Amino acid sequence: MTPILELSNVGFGYAERSVFEHISLTLVKGSCTALVGPNGVGKTTLLRVSTGALTPTSGRVLLHGESPATMPLKQRSRLVALVPHQLDIPFDFTVEQIVEQGRSPYLGLLRGMMEEDRRAVDRALNLADVSGLRFRIFNELSGGERQRVKIALGLAQDPKLLLLDEPTQNLDIGRQVELIDLLHYLRDEGITILASIHDLHLVHHNFSFVHLMGPDHSLTSGIPKDVLTPERIASAFNCALGRHPLLMETTSVHSSQGFQ
Amino acid sequence: METEVSKIAVTPMAAIPFGRRPWEDLPQKPRKRSRDRFNLLAIVVLLFSILIATILISVSIGAIHIPVGAMAAAVFERHPLSETQQTILLAIRLPRVLASALVGAALAIAGLMFQGLFRNPMADPYIIGASGGAAVGACIGIVLLAQWSIFGFSAAALLAFLGSVVTMAAVYSLARARGRTNGVTLLLAGFAVGTMLSNSTYLFEIFDPNPESGHRVVAAWLHGVISVPQWKQLALTSVLLAVGALSAYPLMRRLNTLALGDEYAHQLGIRVETTRILIILVGSLFTAIAVSLGGLISFAGLIVPHVARLLLGPDHIRLLPVTALAGAIFLVITDTIARTLFAPTELPVGILMAFLGGPFFLYLLRKNKREYTL
Numbered sequence: 001m002t003p004i005l006e007l008s009n010v011g012f013g014y015a016e017r018s019v020f021e022h023i024s025l026t027l028v029k030g031s032c033t034a035l036v037g038p039n040g041v042g043k044t045t046l047l048r049v050s051t052g053a054l055t056p057t058s059g060r061v062l063l064h065g066e067s068p069a070t071m072p073l074k075q076r077s078r079l080v081a082l083v084p085h086q087l088d089i090p091f092d093f094t095v096e097q098i099v100e101q102g103r104s105p106y107l108g109l110l111r112g113m114m115e116e117d118r119r120a121v122d123r124a125l126n127l128a129d130v131s132g133l134r135f136r137i138f139n140e141l142s143g144g145e146r147q148r149v150k151i152a153l154g155l156a157q158d159p160k161l162l163l164l165d166e167p168t169q170n171l172d173i174g175r176q177v178e179l180i181d182l183l184h185y186l187r188d189e190g191i192t193i194l195a196s197i198h199d200l201h202l203v204h205h206n207f208s209f210v211h212l213m214g215p216d217h218s219l220t221s222g223i224p225k226d227v228l229t230p231e232r233i234a235s236a237f238n239c240a241l242g243r244h245p246l247l248m249e250t251t252s253v254h255s256s257q258g259f260q
Numbered sequence: 261m262e263t264e265v266s267k268i269a270v271t272p273m274a275a276i277p278f279g280r281r282p283w284e285d286l287p288q289k290p291r292k293r294s295r296d297r298f299n300l301l302a303i304v305v306l307l308f309s310i311l312i313a314t315i316l317i318s319v320s321i322g323a324i325h326i327p328v329g330a331m332a333a334a335v336f337e338r339h340p341l342s343e344t345q346q347t348i349l350l351a352i353r354l355p356r357v358l359a360s361a362l363v364g365a366a367l368a369i370a371g372l373m374f375q376g377l378f379r380n381p382m383a384d385p386y387i388i389g390a391s392g393g394a395a396v397g398a399c400i401g402i403v404l405l406a407q408w409s410i411f412g413f414s415a416a417a418l419l420a421f422l423g424s425v426v427t428m429a430a431v432y433s434l435a436r437a438r439g440r441t442n443g444v445t446l447l448l449a450g451f452a453v454g455t456m457l458s459n460s461t462y463l464f465e466i467f468d469p470n471p472e473s474g475h476r477v478v479a480a481w482l483h484g485v486i487s488v489p490q491w492k493q494l495a496l497t498s499v500l501l502a503v504g505a506l507s508a509y510p511l512m513r514r515l516n517t518l519a520l521g522d523e524y525a526h527q528l529g530i531r532v533e534t535t536r537i538l539i540i541l542v543g544s545l546f547t548a549i550a551v552s553l554g555g556l557i558s559f560a561g562l563i564v565p566h567v568a569r570l571l572l573g574p575d576h577i578r579l580l581p582v583t584a585l586a587g588a589i590f591l592v593i594t595d596t597i598a599r600t601l602f603a604p605t606e607l608p609v610g611i612l613m614a615f616l617g618g619p620f621f622l623y624l625l626r627k628n629k630r631e632y633t634l
Contacts, residue, residue: 048523051527053523053526053527073526073529073531074529076529077527077528077529078529080527081527082527084523084524087520087521087524088521089519089520090379090380090381090519091379091381091519091569091574092569092573092574093516093519093573093574093575094573097516097573097574097575098520101516101517101519101520101528102528104513104517104525104528104529104530105528105529107513109510112513153520157527157528
């Protein structure tokens with residue numbers, strides 16, 4: 001089966017500075033994968049390269065076996081959605097008006113919003129649990145509410161591959177749990193998920209696979225139990241063992257599993 | 261404490277009976293939204309009636325008062341007006357008032373499009389320099405190529421369009437750095453380019469080979485005087501405005517999407533560069549229409565879309581017909597005030613508009629202060 005996303009030996013850099021090099025990863029359909037790594041390691045850039053928003057300086061990106069650069073724009077926009085870290089809106093659009101924009105890939109010059117588009121918008125609003133905010137103005141929402149509206153916008157696009165850039169940011173723990181539940185629900189619906197996550201607690205048990213980007217352009221992939229060992233986390237995040245609950249020998253997620 | 265942490269971390273999320281599962285009660289039928297459409301239709305009908313009323317009242321006002329009732333009698337009861345009244349009405353006042361309506365509609369739509377394009381509520385064809393470019397183009401046409409015309413369009417009108425397009429492209433590329441448009445840079449670049457261009461029209465006044473024809477016209481460009489057009493010119497411009505508004509319509513949905521930012525719009529299947537070029541072309545068409553009939557009129561394209569957005573929200577599709585009509589009404593009223601305030605001396609409407617728009621612009625600047633801190 002063709003993987004939905006395949007990066008082989010991908011590198012990206014701006015004129016003077018290389019962000020990452022030699023990254024290879026594959027996402028199979030219906031997987032729920034986490035992308036972790038310290039600040040500035042290029043997680044966001046990797047996600048943008050994966051959607052085709054940025055062109056890699058080396059290597060090859062394939063979305064469903066096709067290069068995003070040559071794939072028709074409409075086809076690509078129905079295949080992949082990236083929920084960005086930040087969304088700046090210049091005017092006072094309501095939540096509903098913003099989420100409706102997610103239907104753009106399905107509209108044409110003369111084809112406006114049809115009933116199925118309205119249904120998709122309603123569904124997206126419900127899934128992200130922002131139906132109650134429908135007529136509120138986006139710029140007046142709290143950080144957590146905006147976060148969920150952005151996810152609704154991504155869902156309205158009805159993508160096969162959903163990339164999320166730090167989706168748990170600004171969410172309290174209750175909303176984080178809801179988000180994880182939502183990601184599992186979407187995975188069960190057949191949507192492939194790749195999310196960059198800062199909260200390593202959430203990665204264990206909730207993601208079937210994790211890619212750890214190290215500051216030395218390394219990429220460690222595997223199931224969370226194997227990848228997120230205290231030693232590896234300590235070296236990737238440049239944080240001494242014992243200085244964080246995750247890095248305690250006795251309380252770390254990995255080793256405490258033995259008690260169960 | 262530490263054991264608490266480990267407990268939270270260890271328990272699989274799915275095992276915690278917590279959190280709502282909103283997808284379990286997904287509605288089967290989408291909500292109806294017919295009310296919105298009715299509202300829009302009602303607003304458009306209301307504004308259209310107001311426009312007709314303002315035009316009638318404006319036409320009746322002047323040195324010689326012609327009551328609206330007398331006009332109605334002339335049309336419906338074959339009770340003709342005097343010959344002087346007829347001449348004043350059909351050769352001077354009606355063309356002038358209709359021209360001001362066209363100028364107002366064109367400026368308002370151009371303002372709406374440029375504000376959407378630059379994602380900045382302070383853009384306006386005058387402020388970002390498009391009007392200046394159009395004025396220079398029109399001056400070249402009037403002074404140097406007065407005899408030329410292509411398909412019934414004078415060289416002045418065509419060059420006004422060209423001038424506006426070129427200026428917009430220049431300002432746009434000046435304001436854009438690293439794939440982002442900075443609001444302050446945009447306003448500064450537009451101001452610099454626009455001032456340079458609109459003042460350079462003064463050169464045409466000095467070096468005009470046949471001062472009889474050009475002089476008054478050129479002076480009028482700078483101050484924004486709505487000319488009394490020929491009926492033929494009026495008809496041609498109306499057709500252009502209608503064509504422009506129709507071609508602007510599909511761009512409005514894209515402007516809504518562009519509000520999410522270039523990269524997001526691209527992700528949603530919008531060809532960002534093509535869309536931008538189209539918006540600049542259509543916006544320049546409206547600017548050229550406004551400038552060739554009324555010269556440089558500042559701020560109308562700023563105020564009208566802004567107020568409409570406050571009342572109706574930022575959806576460009578809904579704003580298009582509303583700003584067009586509101587702009588027409590606004591300019592018919594201001595032009596009537598301008599020509600009657602110090603009668604028999606006529607005040608250029610551009611000057612009146614500067615006094616209305618300047619304070620409004622400052623109010624916007626203060627309101628948006630947080631965005632412009634250094």
